[in-house]
Amino acid sequence: MAGQNAWGGGPAAERLTALGIDRPAVAAPVGSYVPAVRDGDLVLTSGQLPFVAGALPRTGKVGAEVTLEQAQELARTAAVNAVAAVHELVGDLEAVVQVVKVVGFVASAPDFTAQPAVVNGASDVLAEIFGEAGRHARSAVGVAVLPLDSPVEVEITVRVR
Numbered sequence: 254m255a256g257q258n259a260w261g262g263g264p265a266a267e268r269l270t271a272l273g274i275d276r277p278a279v280a281a282p283v284g285s286y287v288p289a290v291r292d293g294d295l296v297l298t299s300g301q302l303p304f305v306a307g308a309l310p311r312t313g314k315v316g317a318e319v320t321l322e323q324a325q326e327l328a329r330t331a332a333v334n335a336v337a338a339v340h341e342l343v344g345d346l347e348a349v350v351q352v353v354k355v356v357g358f359v360a361s362a363p364d365f366t367a368q369p370a371v372v373n374g375a376s377d378v379l380a381e382i383f384g385e386a387g388r389h390a391r392s393a394v395g396v397a398v399l400p401l402d403s404p405v406e407v408e409i410t411v412r413v414r
Contacts, residue, residue, distance in 0.1 A: 260340065263347035268382050277334055279341045280304050283400065288338040294350075296413055298338045300358065300406040302399070303330035312402040316365025319404045328357055328374030331407035336382060339411055348413040352379050352389040358406040361395040368393040375407045 259276035260266035269276075279288050280302065289298045302309060315324040332355070340346055357372030359365075372393035380387040389409075399406050 261345050261347070263345070264384070265346040265349065265382050268384075269346075272378075272381060274333055274382075276340065277304070277337050278307070279338050280307075280334065289335075289342040291342060291413070294412050294414070295353070295410055296339050296342055297410045298335045298408050300356075300408045301331045301334040301338060302401065302403045302406055303327040304334060305330060309401060309403055311404055313404060314360050314362045314365070315371060315404050316362030316367075321367055321370060324359065324371040324404050325374035327403075327405045328359075328371050328407055329378045331357075331405055332375035332378050332409065335407055335409045336379075339409070339413075343413055346382075349383060349411050350386060350414055351412040352383055352387050352409060353412055354410040355379065355389050355391045356408045357391070357393045358396050358399055359393065360397070360399045360402070360404050365395065368395045371405060372407070375409075379409070 258270050260269045286299050311319050313319050359368040359371045
């Protein structure tokens with residue numbers, strides 16, 4: 254169908270295509286949960302790791318084995334994975350009215366304090382995808398360790414039609 258790609262049609266899908274972002278497969282849960290759930294007009298994702306083709310491109314702590322710039326790119330990837338989980342659940346990104354909240358977890362070296370800068374990678378890509386509807390409330394939290402030694406994890410809440 255004209256104007257359609259793996260993300261579907263509409264402005265958000267067109268922005269993803271223009272950004273060169275292919276729709277990733279939604280990662281299978283590694284525990285007793287689902288990738289995303291809808292509650293009324295909200296879709297909440299589980300925490301998404303920055304998997305690329307089923308693997309983590311980097312592991313370790315930000316500020317030690319992982320640089321700030323690498324972590325920002327990983328946060329961007331994790332946010333795209335969260336968008337894919339939303340897409341899989343609702344079937345159409347045009348149903349997304351607003352990105353409401355982003356929570357970013359950063360596995361941090363003890364002296365690393367730039368968690369907000371890391372999570373900007375997620376926030377920035379959501380604004381690139383959804384425009385003004387991508388602006389959101391946010392938390393950026395430093396943690397000792399994340400699943401599979403991932404440097405970052407991102408979860409999002411979106412309002413849908």
